[in-house]
Amino acid sequence: MSNKLEKKLVASMQGIALDSINKAGQGHIGMAIGAAPITYTLFGKHLNINQNDPKWINRDRFVLSAGHGSMSIYSIMHFLGLLSKQDMMDHKHLHSKTPSHPEIDSNDYIDASTGPLGQGVAMAVGMALSQKYLQSKFNKENFEIFNHDVYALHGDGCIQEGVALEAIQLAGTLNLDRLILIHDFNNIQIDSHSDEVNGVNLIEFFKSQNFETFVANVNDLESIDLAIQQAKKAKKPSYIQVHSVIAANTPNAGKSSGHNGILKPEETLEFKKKIGLTNTIPFEYDNDVYEYAHSLMENKNVEYEKWLSLFESYKSKYEKEAEMISAISSKEIKYDLTGVEFTETNVATRNYINTIMKYIDKNFDSVVGGSADLAAATKVAFSKQLNSESGKNIKYGIREFAMAAINNGIYLDMNLKTVDGTFLAFADYMKAGIRLGALMEIPSIHVFTHDSYQVGGDGPTHQPFDQIPMLRAMSNVKVVRPCDEFEMLGAFQYGLNSKKDQIAIIGCRQNIKSFNAIKKGSLPAAYVIKNQISYDLSILASGSEVQLAVEVSNLLEEKGIKAQVVSVPVLQDLVTNESLIKTLGLNSKPIYAIEATSDSMWYRLAKYNKFDAFLAEGYGWSEDGQKVYELKGFEANKLVERIQEFLK
Incomplete structure (x- = not known):
């Protein structure tokens, strides 16, 4: 019976995914349909999550690296009771829980925002690294507080991206044993068959990267289930290659045209009949499917309750560690660096x-x-x-x-x-x-x-x-x-x-002067670093150009021109703060900015007074840094001449 219900649930997932994409008028039907057996097996049988505590710290993590296949996860979330029918109907609508690509602020059960291919694989590697650290820091004998698995579902395109390959190399090198990559292997991408642009034997490749490898077939739910079971037991990261058909059972099955688009009403009806659905009304599915899916979700409560009990015992025995875990997870840590003592000054x-x-x-x-x-x-x-x-x-x-x-x-x-x-x-x-x-x-x-x-x-x-x-x-x-x-x-x-x-x-490479004109631990967006009781202009600079600006101010003073110097460590917070701009007197006297970048953001200050800036322009040369700097115009005497001309 459960085998029949499994197949019916997968078919219902494919049906409601297509309903949602059709209603939205656009979307990626290929993976939504083709990967449904994978997401059913993973979410239904393996992913350790809790409906009432979606941010449980020891839940399994899941990243949909192929973010365009979002309906492959929204559909199973719906039947598990994590998303409503209305949420499915609101796919791609403003502020919905089912945006085009997964977004962490739209849905409590999404662990990462994805869309740019490959980055999801790398983020999953980061999650596995985080767990390695947390295990070493907080797990104690008989207290495995952190022992969750990290899954990433990706397509052919993700592992053509350099960022994924970089991360895979590192994951294997660091032996991130609770990392499980699942490949929706359909050999199709937008412009071609994948093997036309990637001839790598991926099984051998992953083996060479210190991954355990497994192969499954999307039409055999047991093979997917077994592969995940084996991967969870592995002592190294795992790669599961699941052979699938993009947009299966549609007119575009196995074709690049199956990647995205919608189906006509008659095509949708034919699709639903082909996959065995008897109720073909959009967004209407049989109660036994919901009941079966809800039972899968309820089964997950057992592990959650076990963990809660374990953590209660942990808190009584390791109070300090438990408090730190809570502080990290709730973002309550206050960082105070005023205790830092510097032993050198006037350096890079x-x-x-x-x-x-x-x-x-x-x-x-x-x-x-x-x-x-x-x-x-x-x-x-x-x-x-x-x-x-x-x-x-x-x-x-x-x-x-x-x-x-x-x-x-x-x-x-x-x-x-x-x-x-x-x-x-x-x-x-x-x-x-x-x-x-x-x-x-x-x-x-x-x-x-x-x-x-x-x-x-x-x-x-x-x-x-x-x-x-x-x-x-x-x-x-x-x-x-x-x-x-x-x-x-x-x-x-x-x-x-x-x-x-x-x-x-x-940070800069060359030694520069220390001013230390602010309170330790503070960081104003901008502040006066060389004051003048009365002045003719303000010279603004950041980083290594502050030292240069002070030198220019001193030379100008010899010529009867008084300039206050303002250090601007955070330009973005200055140009948007009119109150600070007025407090610094930038609205009362001409402004001249100096920065060895090409950033035109400085010109947002031009509305407050006469303004100009000397900025970087063009590539440099292989030569002593100071010489290049000066050849590019960042030299005190040259800048004095420019400012004199500016003030005329």
């Missing part, structure tokens, strides 16, 4: 990062991370390795894109904060991961060092001037460009306490 701002990271390492168990093979240069590292020494440091290898996406997954798993580091020139590699994290309001910290032309001898490939504008242009991303150790400390405290913004902290 990246040097201060080392001191700050050591303090974080010692005082906060809720922060993990590392560098993309640049710890010695960026100073972003923790003392012990996460996977082998029960520490916090992750050696991502030279995988910048995966690093950003993995860190998104680490936060999504349990709200652990992450700090990662690379050169600013390589922010381009990370951009898509940063953007998706920003969309999900994940408050990661990205440290980008070696900014501007001052990188020098490494040449124009490593001399960034156009990356900061890109980062500032993204919503929910704040760029902080400190000019000294107190601003750098404030940047980290600002980032650690951020609740939704990704923070990009910019």
Whole structure:
């Protein structure tokens, strides 16, 4: 009986998925239909979740890396009682619980927002890494508080993306044994058959990456069930290849045209009859299917109740650890870095990062991370390795894109904060991961060092001037460009306490002057760093150009022109704060900005007074950093001449 009900439930899932897509007028029917047996088996028989506690900290995690196949999971969620019929009818509508691609803020049972292919695989790797850390930190003998599995369902396209391949390499290297990748293997993508553009033997590939591999068939539910059972027992990450047919039983079955679109009413009717549905009215399905699905959901309560009992005993025996678990999961940790003591001054701002990271390492168990093979240069590292020494440091290898996406997954798993580091020139590699994290309001910290032309001898490939504008242009991303150790400390405290913004902290390679004109641990968007009782103009700058701006101000004073200097560590928060702009007097005197970036955001200040800026333009050369800097016009005497001309 249950076998018949299983098949009827899968057919009902396929039917309501098609109803929803047809009603929306567009959508991706191919995976919604083709992968339904996979999502039924996973959600119905294996995924350990709780209907009344959707954010239970030890639930299994699921990521739909092929986000366009959202109806393959919405359909099973509906029959399990997690989504209503109205939710299914509202597919793709504004503020619905069933948006086109899964979004974490639309539905409590979604663990990651997906859509850009491949990133879901990397986020699942991050979730598995998070669990490794949590296990090492909090699990005790006879108390496996964290032992959940992490699943990612992906298609052929996901594992053509570099970010997925980067993450897969790292997962195998770190032996993330509770990570299970399930491949909806239909050999179809939008322009072609997948084997026309990817001739890799994926079973052999995954074996070479230290994955256990399994093969199943979408028409054999038992084979899918068995493969998942075996993967859960594996001592290394697992890859399950499930052979399927895109848009099965439709006119576009097995074709690229089956990827997306809708069916005509007569085609929909024919489809439903072909898969054995007798009730063909849209959105109407037999009660026995709902009853069977609800029983599957009720069965999950047993494991949940067992865990609750275990955690109650854990709290009585390990009170401090239990309190920390609660603080991390509820985002209640307050980060205070005012205890940091710097032993050097007037050095490159990246040097201060080392001191700050050591303090974080010692005082906060809720922060993990590392560098993309640049710890010695960026100073972003923790003392012990996460996977082998029960520490916090992750050696991502030279995988910048995966690093950003993995860190998104680490936060999504349990709200652990992450700090990662690379050169600013390589922010381009990370951009898509940063953007998706920003969309999900994940408050990661990205440290980008070696900014501007001052990188020098490494040449124009490593001399960034156009990356900061890109980062500032993204919503929910704040760029902080400190000019000294107190601003750098404030940047980290600002980032650690951020609740939704990704923070990009910019560090320089060359030694610059320390001003320390702000309160320790604070970070104003902008403040006067060189004051004048009366002045003729304001010179604004960030980072290493603050030192240059002060030098220019001193030279102008010799010529009878008084200029106050304003350090602007967070330009985005200045240009949107009219009150601060007036407090700084920027509306009363001409404004001149200096920054070794090409960011036109500075010109948003032009409405308040006469304004101009000297910004970076064009690629540099392979030469001493200071020489390149000056050849590009960032030299005090040249800037004095420009400002004199500006004031005429």
